[in-house]
Amino acid sequence: MSAKSANAWVTVALIAIVILLAVAPLFLHRDSEFGGADGEAETAITEIAPDYEPWFSPLWEPPGGETESLLFALQAALGAGFIGYFFGLKRGQRQTAK
DSSP, rough: OOOHHHHHHHHHHHHHHHHHHHHHHHHTTTOOOOHOOOHHHHHHHHHHOTOOSOOOOOOOOOOSSHHHHHHHHHHHHHHHHHHHHHHHHHHEEEEEEE
């Protein structure tokens, strides 16, 4: 087995593991509902201090949960793209210097 072939198998195995880790909780906990950290924090704050008033209110609230999820996914994709670009740029600079 060549080094390229071994690297390809390692890459495929790692991708399969990542997909398994992302999908397995969906099948293991079918009746669970994801509320997010914001909802849990609001519940905890109202239990601890029922008379608490927020310091400010949002400038704009998305019209629905789908829009909020879309914006979160977009933010994550932009962050991942930036990080990937940075590491690719540094790798290219390192290979060019050799």
